[in-house]
Amino acid sequence: MGPMRPPAFKGLPQLQGHIRYIATAAFAGIFTQQDLFNCSGIIAQTAVLGGPVAAAIRLKKVSAWGPVQSAGTSVTVVVQDTSQDATSNNFTGLPILKEDSSLSFDRPAFVTESFPTSRPSGAWHLVGINSVTQDLFSMSGPLGTVVDIQYEWIQGGSALTNVPNPTNFDQVLVGATPGDTYFRKAFSGNITPQGLVVL
Secondary structure, X not given: OOOOOOOOOOOOOOEEEEEEEXXXXXXXXXXXXXXXXXXXXEEEOOOOEEEEXXXXXXXXXXXXXXXXXXXXXXXXXXXXXXXXXXXXXXXXXOOOEEEEEEOEOOEOEEEEEEOOOOOHHHOOEEOOOOOOOOEEEEEEEOOOOEEEEEEEEEEOOOOOOOOOOHHHHOEEOOOOOOOOXXXXXXXXXXXXXXXXXXX
């Protein structure tokens, strides 16, 4: 005999995401909450305005490989959790810096860091809450650095009641087609998503 009532279900699934960037120049900067939301894409509402596809998102892991460009000239890749909770209650990221250097063409500098839900950077972030410039981690690397970001997300359209103002995360676009999904560069435009439509 089947259940006597309809079973509970999750309206929208938790999706796994993975995006790859390549550095078009040496870079050093902050990966922000806005950068994280951009990983799942920006859907164009008009030709000049778009909003995040994700309603909620969390950072799981970052990995980076920094290639040597010139023989005898070392390269270094650095990652550091710089997150802090929204209310500044001193719940901060792991106070450690990871770095690796290389002088060899056949062995790039490599760093990786995982972000559990117990740290602000790895916790769930809801669209429209806090500042788009909220720090998650800082990173630096040379030209040609490959950066992989793994994340988990829930698409927009959910009936979440604790999202006060999703339009806080809207972004200006240029020449977009309404309804299409676009992706953005990160770290002030110095790393570019691969295999995606970038606008």
